[in-house]
Amino acid sequence: MEIKDILSKVDHTLLSRDATWDEIRALIDDGIKFGTASVCIPPSFVSQAAKYADKKIAICTVIGFPNGYNTTEVKVFETEKAVNDGADEIDMVINIGLLKEKLYADLLHEIKAVRSACEGKTLKVIIETCALTDEEKIKMCEIVGASGADFIKTSTGFAGGGATREDVSLFKAHVPSHLKIKAAGGIRSISDAEDFIDLGAERLGTSAIVKIVKNENLGDY
Numbered sequence: 001m002e003i004k005d006i007l008s009k010v011d012h013t014l015l016s017r018d019a020t021w022d023e024i025r026a027l028i029d030d031g032i033k034f035g036t037a038s039v040c041i042p043p044s045f046v047s048q049a050a051k052y053a054d055k056k057i058a059i060c061t062v063i064g065f066p067n068g069y070n071t072t073e074v075k076v077f078e079t080e081k082a083v084n085d086g087a088d089e090i091d092m093v094i095n096i097g098l099l100k101e102k103l104y105a106d107l108l109h110e111i112k113a114v115r116s117a118c119e120g121k122t123l124k125v126i127i128e129t130c131a132l133t134d135e136e137k138i139k140m141c142e143i144v145g146a147s148g149a150d151f152i153k154t155s156t157g158f159a160g161g162g163a164t165r166e167d168v169s170l171f172k173a174h175v176p177s178h179l180k181i182k183a184a185g186g187i188r189s190i191s192d193a194e195d196f197i198d199l200g201a202e203r204l205g206t207s208a209i210v211k212i213v214k215n216e217n218l219g220d221y
Helices: 003-007 021-034 042-055 072-085 096-100 104-117 134-147 167-176 190-199 207-216
Strands: 012-013 040-043 058-063 089-093 122-126 149-155 181-186 203-206
Touching: 003 190, 003 207, 012 021, 021 040, 021 042, 021 207, 040 042, 040 089, 042 058, 042 072, 058 072, 058 181, 072 089, 072 104, 089 104, 096 104, 096 122, 096 134, 104 122, 104 134, 122 134, 134 149, 134 167, 149 203, 167 181, 167 190, 190 203, 190 207, 203 207
Parallel strands: 012 040, 012 203, 040 058, 058 089, 089 122, 122 149, 149 181, 181 203
Antiparallel strands: none
């Protein structure tokens, strides 16, 4: 697989709580240089990042991150604010408690509410697979598929577990045809990236791939 093809599926990510504007700016510069799908950054940087990037790369941010237990109203407000600030893509965390309680209608309502607040921007729904049973993961494929979201996403990377090959394979077997898959968390090598893409992931949330390309001088940039 060509390295440029891998990079085109990467959401180049920096979500650490101590991230600085200098680091975010460098992330954007690298994302533009290496042709990543987006940069995924904290909400507080979206307005500044959107102005700096000047539409040269998509700006992605996170909602209800990382725990997902914000109220639906707060998630909607966060989403509206992010879109108004210039976000092109929204990665929201579900309320896992609603899933554990089998309050499926409430969970679907929440995702649809965020979908509406996105105003047509790309929506990815993080279900935090490391906290779920296979039965719950399959149920989320159904719910996210019915919500109007664009992607189902494995993980925040902040819950002690990230994407696994088994989970992406399970997603691929159960998502409706219109729903795309994003693998995130623990993707640390080119071979990891290739495996997840081969299994059906159309986006990868990672900070490692661009670093590898830079350090090993892969490709012609």
